Amino acid sequence: MNTILLNRGVIVYLSSEIVLWGIFAIAFVVMISILYGWDFDKYTQKQYILQKRAWLTVTILSFVSIFKFLLLPYFVYTIDTLKDIVPGAMCAAGVISANSYGLKLLLLKILILFGFTLWIILNRYDLNAKNYPLFKIKSWFFILLFVALTVELWLDIKYFLHIDINIPVSCCSALFGQLEGANPLPFGLNTNTMLLLFYILYMLSMLLLFSSEAWLILIVIPLFGVISYYSVVYFFGTYIYELPTHKCPFCMLQKDYYYIGYLIWSSLFGAVYLSLSGAILQLLTKSNSKNLYQWSMKLFTLFVAVCSLYIITYYIRSGVLL
Amino acid sequence: MQNRLFLNYLLISLLKERSRHIGVVLLSLLLIFLLSSVLFISTSIQTTIQNAIKSEPDFVIQRVKGGLMVPLPLSWIDDIEDIRGISTIQPRVWGRYTTASSEPETMLIVGIDPLDPQSNRAFSKIMNQTDIKSFLDGNNMIVGSDIAKWMDMHYAKKSYRFLSLGGEFISVNRFATLPKSSNLISGDMVIVPLELAQKILNYDTQNVTDIILNVPNHAEWSNLKSKLEELHYDIRVVSKQDSIKAYKQMFDYKGGFFLALFMIVLLAFAMILYQRYTQVLSTEKKQIGILRALGWSVQDVLRLKMYETVIVIIFSYILAVTLAYIYVFIAHAPLLQQIFLGTDGYSGNTEWIPVINLPTLMSILLLYAVPYFSAVIIPVWRIAVTDPKEAML
Amino acid sequence: MNIIELEKINKEYYTKDGSFTALKDITFCIQEGECVILRGISGSGKTTLLSILAGLDRPTSGKITVDGEDIAKLPDIHLSHFRGHHIGMVFQHYNLLEHLSVTENIITPLIPMKITPQEAYKRAKEKMEIANISHKADMDTNRLSGGEKQRVAIARALIADPKIILCDEPTANLDRANAKRFTDIIKKLIDIGKTVVIATHDPLFWESDLDIRIIDIEDAKIVADSKVEV
Ligand SMILES: Nc1ncnc2c1ncn2[C@@H]1O[C@H](COP(=O)(O)OP(=O)(O)OP(=O)(O)O)[C@@H](O)[C@H]1O
Numbered sequence: 017m018n019t020i021l022l023n024r025g026v027i028v029y030l031s032s033e034i035v036l037w038g039i040f041a042i043a044f045v046v047m048i049s050i051l052y053g054w055d056f057d058k059y060t061q062k063q064y065i066l067q068k069r070a071w072l073t074v075t076i077l078s079f080v081s082i083f084k085f086l087l088l089p090y091f092v093y094t095i096d097t098l099k100d101i102v103p104g105a106m107c108a109a110g111v112i113s114a115n116s117y118g119l120k121l122l123l124l125k126i127l128i129l130f131g132f133t134l135w136i137i138l139n140r141y142d143l144n145a146k147n148y149p150l151f152k153i154k155s156w157f158f159i160l161l162f163v164a165l166t167v168e169l170w171l172d173i174k175y176f177l178h179i180d181i182n183i184p185v186s187c188c189s190a191l192f193g194q195l196e197g198a199n200p201l202p203f204g205l206n207t208n209t210m211l212l213l214f215y216i217l218y219m220l221s222m223l224l225l226f227s228s229e230a231w232l233i234l235i236v237i238p239l240f241g242v243i244s245y246y247s248v249v250y251f252f253g254t255y256i257y258e259l260p261t262h263k264c265p266f267c268m269l270q271k272d273y274y275y276i277g278y279l280i281w282s283s284l285f286g287a288v289y290l291s292l293s294g295a296i297l298q299l300l301t302k303s304n305s306k307n308l309y310q311w312s313m314k315l316f317t318l319f320v321a322v323c324s325l326y327i328i329t330y331y332i333r334s335g336v337l338l
Numbered sequence: 339m340q341n342r343l344f345l346n347y348l349l350i351s352l353l354k355e356r357s358r359h360i361g362v363v364l365l366s367l368l369l370i371f372l373l374s375s376v377l378f379i380s381t382s383i384q385t386t387i388q389n390a391i392k393s394e395p396d397f398v399i400q401r402v403k404g405g406l407m408v409p410l411p412l413s414w415i416d417d418i419e420d421i422r423g424i425s426t427i428q429p430r431v432w433g434r435y436t437t438a439s440s441e442p443e444t445m446l447i448v449g450i451d452p453l454d455p456q457s458n459r460a461f462s463k464i465m466n467q468t469d470i471k472s473f474l475d476g477n478n479m480i481v482g483s484d485i486a487k488w489m490d491m492h493y494a495k496k497s498y499r500f501l502s503l504g505g506e507f508i509s510v511n512r513f514a515t516l517p518k519s520s521n522l523i524s525g526d527m528v529i530v531p532l533e534l535a536q537k538i539l540n541y542d543t544q545n546v547t548d549i550i551l552n553v554p555n556h557a558e559w560s561n562l563k564s565k566l567e568e569l570h571y572d573i574r575v576v577s578k579q580d581s582i583k584a585y586k587q588m589f590d591y592k593g594g595f596f597l598a599l600f601m602i603v604l605l606a607f608a609m610i611l612y613q614r615y616t617q618v619l620s621t622e623k624k625q626i627g628i629l630r631a632l633g634w635s636v637q638d639v640l641r642l643k644m645y646e647t648v649i650v651i652i653f654s655y656i657l658a659v660t661l662a663y664i665y666v667f668i669a670h671a672p673l674l675q676q677i678f679l680g681t682d683g684y685s686g687n688t689e690w691i692p693v694i695n696l697p698t699l700m701s702i703l704l705l706y707a708v709p710y711f712s713a714v715i716i717p718v719w720r721i722a723v724t725d726p727k728e729a730m731l
Numbered sequence: 732m733n734i735i736e737l738e739k740i741n742k743e744y745y746t747k748d749g750s751f752t753a754l755k756d757i758t759f760c761i762q763e764g765e766c767v768i769l770r771g772i773s774g775s776g777k778t779t780l781l782s783i784l785a786g787l788d789r790p791t792s793g794k795i796t797v798d799g800e801d802i803a804k805l806p807d808i809h810l811s812h813f814r815g816h817h818i819g820m821v822f823q824h825y826n827l828l829e830h831l832s833v834t835e836n837i838i839t840p841l842i843p844m845k846i847t848p849q850e851a852y853k854r855a856k857e858k859m860e861i862a863n864i865s866h867k868a869d870m871d872t873n874r875l876s877g878g879e880k881q882r883v884a885i886a887r888a889l890i891a892d893p894k895i896i897l898c899d900e901p902t903a904n905l906d907r908a909n910a911k912r913f914t915d916i917i918k919k920l921i922d923i924g925k926t927v928v929i930a931t932h933d934p935l936f937w938e939s940d941l942d943i944r945i946i947d948i949e950d951a952k953i954v955a956d957s958k959v960e961v
């Protein structure tokens with residue numbers, strides 16, 4: 017038997033995932049029955065029963081999403097503790113790349129959390145309207161979420177089953193370090209142009225969120241998200257680690273760096289989730305998403321401020337930049 | 339928070355109908371208490387061992403002949419020094435010494451060179467507290483607490499005469515005693531200067547027991563290991579990572595087994611919860627119907643019942659975890675200690691280092707709250723969609 | 732101005748042995764400030780009609796507009812919101828929450844409305860004055876007499892300042908003296924402009940000096956309306 021499966025974190029994580037999937041599967045079956053019989057214009061008893069059942073799906077989804085949000089950091093933390101067992105790994109980066117499932121799993125998780133955020137926001141709008149205007153959309157989206165959750169569970173199991181504790185993995189310096197002069201940055205950027213772009217995109221995002229330009233938000237925010245990711249890994253991270261060669265999105269989640277990574281990544285993801293959900297809602301319903309935009313503006317600003325503060329405090333303390 | 343009237347109502351109805359929740363709370367308390375006690379103990383042991391291992395050197399070089407460890411020549415150090423990336427290299431002399439008496443006592447003789455920087459972090463702490471000059475001045479030793487007790491009983495309050503493995507008597511002064519609290523260093527240890535250790539253990543002056551290395555760049559570890567192994571055919575390289583891994587696996591194995599068993603208990607717990615909630619909530623049907631008739635929506639009732647559940651969960655969780663903390667770290671876990679540790683290797687009054695970390699707390703919460711919510715979500719929904727017409731009947 | 736409009740309201744109950752028509756093609760309007768008595772023998776469908784007016788139940792077909800809102804198909808959140816803000820209900824069995832005190836009972840409809848406690852208690856005081864129950868404000872409800880319970884129920888029905896008050900058999904469980912006091916309170920309510928609909932077969936109401944309109948229901952249908960002569 018694979019000894020990874022006996023690790024406490026892995027057991028707790030996997031069993032929680034399975035239970036959550038199971039309860040979501042119930043909601044899925046209920047949702048199918050609702051979709052099958054739903055006709056809001058009818059006065060039948062059945063329609064009212066379906067409306068009641070819809071509450072079950074909402075309740076289950078809310079419950080599952082809360083725990084999914086808790087389980088992502090728990091997952092990352094668990095992976096991080098496995099570094100003692102998986103040879104060669106110094107942080108979660110090595111463990112996640114122990115097989116080809118890891119990275120896919122992590123990306124899917126991030127997408128699913130976005131899906132949950134979007135669903136909850138659509139649902140809130142739908143319930144506050146008087147005739148379920150988004151019912152079909154949100155129901156199909158619910159089914160999509162269930163499919164995603166199923167794939168996720170499959171990847172979960174595949175991933176943990178296929179971590180071979182006898183095969184050494186690369187550590188983050190090998191995964192993220194510059195390999196023989198190859199430029200890891202996207203779009204042929206160098207560090208300076210990337211930083212410039214980072215701050216320009218931040219200002220632009222603020223402007224777009226402030227003026228509720230939904231289409232532009234859908235284009236610019238993902239770009240800003242990507243640039244933010246690279247900026248944190250290849251620039252801001254080096255100031256967190258205070259080592260110009262240390263480039264890793266995971267090490268900053270460790271105790272040595274006061275778990276600052278959790279704040280950085282959650283503020284970034286939260287801001288992206290809320291702004292994109294707001295934009296999609298605005299486009300679908302022509303309603304205004306000011307409130308959501310305001311929240312994402314706050315989170316983006318928190319994110320940029322924390323990153324920038326690392327540079328500033330380093331400069332003040334040592335008088336130079338890395 | 340939603341609003342104060344809502345919270346008010348929530349608390350009043352929880353308090354007035356607390357008898358309904360007592361059964362569930364007691365059961366939860368028992369469950370979380372057991373779970374957290376076990377997890378606290380295992381986390382504590384794991385941390386102790388990991389700390390002990392962390393103060394060990396990164397690599398230990400040994401020489402093996404026919405499967406047995408034999409002394410190795412100091413000349414090996416020169417070969418090793420050529421490899422890049424090594425920060426400290428230090429020869430060590432150590433071995434077991436058994437006294438010749440009717441009740442033989444075994445001690446661990448450890449020779450160190452106090453002038454060298456100590457690669458073992460625990461030792462460097464001891465050396466910092468020692469007056470090195472007078473320690474080196476003559477045959478002196480620092481003894482562990484168990485040995486100190488033994489020597490006191492055997493009329494060796496000032497010095498002890500060792501009969502070296504070569505057959506000659508060596509008298510060694512007791513220079514200091516290690517404090518009992520230093521968990522990381524065993525009580526049967528005797529620390530002496532390197533040359534003295536070689537004499538007691540009857541080593542050739544050019545031979546040592548093993549060589550220890552520290553390699554600051556952890557990324558180089560696996561690379562370095564293979565380089566070292568190529569040096570001599572009879573070399574054995576033990577890396578710290580290997581021992582951490584071995585310990586971790588051992589603990590994962592024990593803990594995993596417990597957790598797997600615990601899952602079955604949790605399943606039973608969830609089933610009881612489901613029944614209990616279905617039963618209790620069905621008696622509230624009229625009451626919920628009235629609330630619905632008075633303008634409460636399904637969402638409001640769902641929120642009420644979910645908050646009620648959350649309060650019960652958090653209350654039991656905090657209480658049980660606190661009790662478990664007191665039980666394990668203040669009362670030293672009577673009963674559970676024997677079950678958990680058996681008798682192998684640990685003496686009766688083990689003191690756990692209080693280790694409480696967020697992941698452990700989070701694990702307990704997940705193991706408890708996920709099945710709890712999953713079990714009650716359908717009964718809660720069922721009651722929340724009560725027809726307001728119920729109030730008219 | 733019509734505050735309640737019903738148009739061809741039908742209600743069927745589905746039971747094991749087929750369906751049962753509890754309301755058939757009910758059509759009428761009620762004006763703001765009117766006091767309407769729904770009169771009929773037991774089983775004629777009064778409670779069913781009242782439930783539909785209050786948004787507690789949904790018609791099988793037809794259109795019902797209350798205070799400008801078409802409530803027949805309103806989703807639950809809105810229907811509940813509507814009930815809370817527009818309808819005050821006085822139930823036959825009072826339906827107080829036994830585990831709460833009088834004041835706490837009276838403010839329960841305000842809980843989903845996000846009102847500050849100060850405001851809620853201020854309002855509760857006002858309504859208890861109207862319903863003559865101020866002297867029992869902190870009492871536990873299960874120790875009240877029947878008449879007192881009903882006055883608590885009235886105060887509760889008034890708490891959110893609804894335009895419409897609906898009562899189901901309000902005097903069925905009261906002695907004559909208390910029943911008389913109830914009609915006095917109803918008079919007060921009509922004086923302050925509430926629309927009142929009472930389902931009853933108690934002759935007290937049409938023998939009293941209340942200015943009322945009587946709608947007779949028989950076998951799920953309206954058979955007489957004292958305003959629109961049938
Ligand atoms: N849920 C139900 N399922 C089936 N039939 C019902 C249901 N509720 C009420 N009914 C029937 O509908 C009819 C009308 O009932 P309703 O309660 O409206 O009468 P009512 O006029 O209020 O009588 P009472 O004066 O006794 O209160 C009755 O025959 C009753 O049996």
Ligand SMILES: [Mg+2]
Binds near residue numbers: 779
């Ligand atoms: Mg009736």
